[in-house]
Amino acid sequence: MMCVSSYWLPAGFYHEVMAVLDLEHVMRALGAVPTGNAWPELQAVVIDSRRAVPGALFIALKGERADGHDYVGDAFGRGAVAALVSRVPDVECRVLDLREGGRRLGPPEPPVCLLVEDTLAALQELASYWRAGFSPRVIGVTGSVGKTTTKEMIAAVLSRRYRTLKSEGSYNNEIGLPLTLLRLGREHERVVLEMGMYDVGEISDLCRIARPHVGVVTMIAPVHLERAKTMERIISAKTELVEALPPAPDGLAVLNRDDPNVMGMADKTRAGVMTYGLSADADVYADEIESLGLNGVRFRLHYGGESRAVRIPMPGRHNVETALRGAAVGFAEGLTWDEIVEALEDGIPPIRLAVLEGPEGSTLIDDTYNASPDSTIAALNLLAELDGRKIAVLGDMLELGSYEEEGHRKVGARAAEVADVLITVGPRARIIAEEAIGNGLPADVVRSFDDADDAVTVLRDLIGPDDVILVKGSRAVRMDRIVVALKGAK
Numbered sequence: 158m159m160c161v162s163s164y165w166l167p168a169g170f171y172h173e174v175m176a177v178l179d180l181e182h183v184m185r186a187l188g189a190v191p192t193g194n195a196w197p198e199l200q201a202v203v204i205d206s207r208r209a210v211p212g213a214l215f216i217a218l219k220g221e222r223a224d225g226h227d228y229v230g231d232a233f234g235r236g237a238v239a240a241l242v243s244r245v246p247d248v249e250c251r252v253l254d255l256r257e258g259g260r261r262l263g264p265p266e267p268p269v270c271l272l273v274e275d276t277l278a279a280l281q282e283l284a285s286y287w288r289a290g291f292s293p294r295v296i297g298v299t300g301s302v303g304k305t306t307t308k309e310m311i312a313a314v315l316s317r318r319y320r321t322l323k324s325e326g327s328y329n330n331e332i333g334l335p336l337t338l339l340r341l342g343r344e345h346e347r348v349v350l351e352m353g354m355y356d357v358g359e360i361s362d363l364c365r366i367a368r369p370h371v372g373v374v375t376m377i378a379p380v381h382l383e384r385a386k387t388m389e390r391i392i393s394a395k396t397e398l399v400e401a402l403p404p405a406p407d408g409l410a411v412l413n414r415d416d417p418n419v420m421g422m423a424d425k426t427r428a429g430v431m432t433y434g435l436s437a438d439a440d441v442y443a444d445e446i447e448s449l450g451l452n453g454v455r456f457r458l459h460y461g462g463e464s465r466a467v468r469i470p471m472p473g474r475h476n477v478e479t480a481l482r483g484a485a486v487g488f489a490e491g492l493t494w495d496e497i498v499e500a501l502e503d504g505i506p507p508i509r510l511a512v513l514e515g516p517e518g519s520t521l522i523d524d525t526y527n528a529s530p531d532s533t534i535a536a537l538n539l540l541a542e543l544d545g546r547k548i549a550v551l552g553d554m555l556e557l558g559s560y561e562e563e564g565h566r567k568v569g570a571r572a573a574e575v576a577d578v579l580i581t582v583g584p585r586a587r588i589i590a591e592e593a594i595g596n597g598l599p600a601d602v603v604r605s606f607d608d609a610d611d612a613v614t615v616l617r618d619l620i621g622p623d624d625v626i627l628v629k630g631s632r633a634v635r636m637d638r639i640v641v642a643l644k645g646a647k
Contacts, residue, residue, distance in 0.1 A: 178287065178339070180239055180264070183214065183271065186286035187279055188258035195264045197238045202339050204280075204332065211236030216280050217243070218332065229270065238267035241276045255279075277331065284335030285366045293322070293345050295367055296486060299352045299360060299398045300375025300419075301391070302531045303479060304329065306471075307375055309505040310483035312349040317487075317496040319346040329353035334363050347490070355384045357394045364401035371489065372398040372428070373411040373482055377418035380529045382558035388418075396422050405429035411485045413478070414439035431489055433481040441485040443477050448542040451512055451520075456480075458498070460488055470504040472512075473539040510536070515643050518622040520545070523644075524629040525636040528554045530564035534571050536629050541575040545623040549576040550612060550639060552630020553583030561585060566592040573598040578619065581605045582612050583634045609635050613642040 181196035200212030206228035209215050215232035217225030217240055229240045230248040245252055251265040254272045273279040296315075298308045305326070312323040322345045324337040329351035337350060352363045377392055385391045399422045402408035408428030413419040415434040423430045433441040437459070445457040445466075453470040456477050469480050480501045487497040508526075515521035520543075524536045533551065540547050549572050557564045565585055569592025572579050579598060581590045582605075590605045606612045616639070620626065626643070630636040 180214075180269070182286070183239070183241075183283055184253075184255070184262065186283045187255045187271070187273060189253070189255050190259060190261045191264070192261055193263040197264075197267060199238070202336065203232070203237075204336070206232040206235065206237075209233075209235040209237040211238075213237040215240040217241060217246070217276055218280075219243075219276075225276070233268040239269045239271060241279050242270045242272055243274060243276050245270060245272060281331065281335050281362075281366055284338040288338045288341060288366060288368060291341055291343065291345070293341070293348050294371065294490070295348045295350065295369040296371040296373065297350050297352050297364065297367060297369035297398050298373045298375070298482075299354070299395050300373075300413075301378035301380040301395075302529060302535075303375040303475070304351045304353065305508055306476070306479050306505065307373060307482045308349050308351040309508060310479050310501075311373065311486045313503065313505050314483040314487040314492065314497055314500040315347045315349065315490060317500050318492055319490070320344050321347040321349060323349040324351050331359065331362065335366060338367060352398060354394045354397075355381050357385070357390055358397075360394055360397040361401065364398060369398065369402060370407055371409045371411065371486060372402050372426075373486060374398065374413060374419045374422060375478070375482065376413055376416045376531070378529060378531045379557060379560035379564065380531075381556050382560050383556040384558075386558065392418050392421070395419075396425050399426035399428065402426055402428035409489050411482065411489070414442070431485055433478070433485045435477070439481075441481050441488065443481055446474060446477055448472075448474055450543050453504070458484060458501075460484065463494065465494060465498050467498055467501050469501050472510070472542075473535060474542075475535040475538070510539075513640070513644050515624070515626055516617065516620045517624075519620050519624040519626060521640065521643055522625065522627045523637075523640045524627065525640055526632065528552065528629050528631045530554060530557070530560075530567050533568045533629055536627055537568070537571050537575045540625060540627045543625045545625045546577045546621065547575060548578040548580065548616075548620070548624055548626040550580040550582070550616065550626060550628045550630075550636070551586055551589055552581070552609070552634035552636045553585040555585075555631040555633055562588060565589050569593040570596050577602065579603045580612050580616065582609050582630060582636065582639075583607065586630070586634075609638045610642075613639055616643060 179196045179198040181191045184191040199214045209232040215237045229246040250268045250270040252270045315321045399410040404427040410426045410428045414432040432439040441460045443456040447455045451472045455468045458467045511523040513521040565588035569589040573593040573596035587605045
């Protein structure tokens with residue numbers, strides 16, 4: 158089966174122009190001319206046949222490990238009324254060929270296979286068509302680090318006043334963003350979308366579908382440098398968001414005042430510009446920052462000549478910038494100080510970082526979702542703020558390209574300042590260990606392993622009751638296995 162998430166259309170999914178999403182609208186979006194009246198309504202749009210329900214539209218996408226065309230029959234067996242396909246599957250269905258635009262077609266008897274040149278392109282065209290029928294303000298979020306937490310914080314702030322749709326999890330690509338927009342209904346007043354990229358042109362394509370009014374940029378770092386090749390291409394790719402915004406006053410770019418690469422985008426947009434940061438030069442800024450360890454951060458928020466004391470429950474000083482982005486969008490969208498501060502102080506559920514009980518009464522910080530030099534240093538900064546013996550368990554950081562050695566050495570230098578014990582996992586992470594020793598961390602408290610399971614064996618014998626253990630690394634290194642093993646240890 159295709160192991161890809163599905164997105165449900167909410168009950169009462171009405172369109173200002175159309176009515177309810179049905180197969181007729183799918184046909185129109187893909188260039189056909191539907192005739193007649195008996196076109197079935199769609200109860201769900203899914204890309205995983207196991208999520209198909211009666212009345213679903215199944216989109217057969219071809220992935221690296223599975224081809225959705227192999228599961229069209231399974232989707233029909235679960236009640237799907239139609240499937241978008243780029244080749245006719247070996248199942249019983251009525252085939253409507255949409256590869257030539259303008260064909261007049263009457264309603265078929267389900268199940269029906271809608272034959273298109275490219276199912277991913279068809280999904281995107283359908284999402285663009287559906288988005289065009291509504292008029293919410295759309296906020297796009299991009300950057301190298303912090304996109305998902307920023308998206309969640311912005312949505313939490315806007316939800317204080319507006320009915321807000323947001324992309325789920327980190328679904329920020331050419332599949333996830335269109336599926337999010339197919340959840341758009343008449344009730345939604347704001348939409349918050351995360352926009353990721355690997356190379357130039359991808360965010361531009363997402364903006365063509367989503368039509369954002371506000372673009373928020375977190376920071377620019379050499380993440381995905383292996384694919385993008387140069388920092389210039391990464392900057393150019395992220396700039397596509399602010400380039401796509403409408404002119405002021407409808408359009409607004411929310412930019413990181415503390416990142417020169419982001420501030421360079423100010424001249425590339427027709428939209429207005431609002432800045433945020435830790436400097437009083439920013440439009441929205443924070444000072445008097447005080448870490449409360451795992452209980453969060455306290456700071457003073459400034460905007461428009463006013464200020465308020467704020468305490469957010471999210472640990473780590475880097476989350477002050479997350480809060481500033483949420484506040485900036487809140488102010489831009491007309492929320493009051495009270496609405497914004499209340500939303501910030503309520504915070505958001507943990508997304509990446511989780512604090513767990515470890516062996517022997519120790520504290521385990523699980524930050525294993527992924528890793529880059531900047532996010533790993535931010536995690537080490539949090540570790541530095543906590544009491545107890547500090548054990549950093551750090552794995553390889555991938556897709557850094559020409560920045561690979563420098564990025565690992567920067568992490569190693571910071572680890573030497575923070576960690577009492579350093580464990581590394583993977584061949585690249587040995588650079589972290591080498592640099593940490595070179596920066597003064599005693600060699601006898603540094604251990605390097607090629608496999609996460611080997612690290613677990615040593616850690617079990619090492620951990621004591623007052624220890625704080627940070628575990629972080631790229632997903633491919635499977636650092637999560639360390640967390641699972643230690644979380645279950647007694």
